[in-house]
Amino acid sequence: MEGSVWHGKARSTSSLHNWTRLVLFRPTAQVLYRDEQLGNREFTQQAAFGSLPKLKDQFVVRFEKWEDGEVRRIVLETAKMLGADIWATSNSGKSKFIDVKCDKLVVKKIVEEVGKRCKDARYSARLLIGDLPQAIFETLGESQADFDPKEEENMQATMKNAEKDGRELFRTQKDIFFKQFRHLDTIYSWFDMLTETYPDLLTVEWIGQTYEGRDIRALRISGHKSDNESIRTVVITGGIHAREWISISTVCYIVSSLLADYDAGNKKVRHYLEELDFLFLPVMNPDGYAYTWSTEWLWRKNRQQTYHPRCFGIDIDHSFNFHFERGLDSPCSEDYSGQDAFESLESYAWDNYLNSTRHSHPIYAYIDLHSYAEEVLYPYAYSCTEMPRDEENLLELAYGLSQAIRLRSGVNYEVMSACEDRGADLLPEMGAGSALDYMYHNKAYSAFVLKLRDSGSRGFLLPSKFIVPVGREVYSAVKYFADFLTEPPA
Ligand SMILES: [Zn+2]
The missing domain is CATH 3.40.630.10 (Zn peptidases)
Known part of the structure; x- marks a missing residue:
């Protein structure tokens, strides 16, 4: 799969984003904690939900299946240079991959850079998590929704x-x-x-x-x-x-x-x-x-x-x-x-x-x-x-x-x-x-x-x-x- 980025399927393509509803319409979804060291300061879970819109255009892409190790170097170097958040890297046996949390522009730049420096390179870049706020909502939101x-x-x-x-x-x-x-x-x-x-x-x-x-x-x-x-x-x-x-x-x-x-x-x-x-x-x-x-x-x-x-x-x-x-x-x-x-x-x-x-x-x-x-x-x-x-x-x-x-x-x-x-x-x-x-x-x-x-x-x-x-x-x-x-x- 030559630098093809979007053959993966986003985790959720529903038009009604639950996480958006949560942020916009559940301002009372508060969980209060007392922190004794900090003098009964209140932590609100709402604040954490409030950080979701910042992640709206972010997702996690897995680069993998390269034959030429040079691809790995270029992906790592470029991701780091662009300040992307590298979630995981691995280079042994079956598990050779680099997971990068980033936006579309960063993926485009990485793919371009690989194309420039390593012509005809074969590798795959697939969407691991297509909608990050939704994934957060579905996983932590879900478990924390039961959170009492x-x-x-x-x-x-x-x-x-x-x-x-x-x-x-x-x-x-x-x-x-x-x-x-x-x-x-x-x-x-x-x-x-x-x-x-x-x-x-x-x-x-x-x-x-x-x-x-x-x-x-x-x-x-x-x-x-x-x-x-x-x-x-x-x-x-x-x-x-x-x-x-x-x-x-x-x-x-x-x-x-x-x-x-x-x-x-x-x-x-x-x-x-x-x-x-x-x-x-x-x-x-x-x-x-x-x-x-x-x-x-x-x-x-x-x-x-x-x-x-x-x-x-x-x-x-x-x-x-x-x-x-x-x-x-x-x-x-x-x-x-x-x-x-x-x-x-x-x-x-x-x-x-x-x-x-x-x-x-x-x-x-x-x-x-x-x-x-x-x-x-x-x-x-x-x-x-x-x-x-x-x-x-x-x-x-x-x-x-x-x-x-x-x-x-x-x-x-x-x-x-x-x-x-x-x-x-x-x-x-x-x-x-x-x-x-x-x-x-x-x-x-x-x-x-x-x-x-x-x-x-x-x-x-x-x-x-x-x-x-x-x-x-x-x-x-x-x-x-x-x-x-x-x-x-x-
Ligand atoms: Zn760690």
Whole structure:
């Protein structure tokens, strides 16, 4: 298919746009949240719906099926040069594609550029999401339409009074908690409920504070007896990119499942908790996450002021100090890395925290959850020529993680190096300063990124009905991982 753009079918061609009606005629579709840190500030979901008209002429196009790798380079370079939002890139095995959120003009320019620099190139460019506001409405709008703000408030209140009801409450609330995506406050109230329910197992760790003054909080699960010896810690993080909601719910789901299995007397899980500590940081980017709820669903970075008065946000996942590259792009761009390593307060706080706990809780293994593409990625992200120090081991583990997921749910997560996923073999800055490389280089013996569902048809707009299925499949992978760490194969 020679540069043919419009053979894909738009998701919705109906003349009555539901999202338009929603924005124009449902000004009372408000969901109110209290944010304790910010003094009962009210967040309205209406504000987030209000950002939809801005996306009216935007859609997501998938470039794929190229025979000449030069096409990939031209698409990436041109998309970046035009400041388009690259949703996903992949370049391994069956999955070779680049998804770009853009308008028609950008697609036209990319196609022209490919035509100019790579005559007779064969590739396909198809519409993945043809009407972005409609897709947002259908997915998040749909799931949030069922969203009951009263229920969210009740849940927070119930969790605050958890002392009496203890584990019974945890069990009964579990299903309800994972029915919908949760606001940051609710997640933190849930943390408090869990620590009250499991004082012998759980502690809330304060990692630091964000630009807008929110706490960055992690949960440590520690079931071993001795306080003296240092114990290997497995770190699982999510939500470094604000719009990747499924990564946040999945970290919480793993916490919940470990505790439930521990309670049920599951021998394996009890063994994991004797041998390993688990440190969970579900929301690495609290400001960005709150912003996706209040204002802009598709926000990715944190909310820090940059040197440009009108540009906010540093991509935390480019902000770490291992092979950091100064952001030469506009600070308005989606993957702006900042002027210096650790300029983002979140990466800075995380580094401080890990340094201060490195003797008592040395990091042993790391999994960072993202969406979307269904992939297991291993280091490095910054370079495809620099081999990780124990590639064989990493690959065995990566395929094991993928297999554990496939056995649980049948979904096939492709294994590849993070640099291939990011396109760093072509544009090295795309893989610079990542959390994965930083953790692998400085702290963890093995480190992976899991890019969760789906494979593109919903992209970042995964509805809440996927929370439990994705949680289950990733919990299986985590159990496989813990098995490997506690009883490595001979
Ligand atoms: Zn991400």
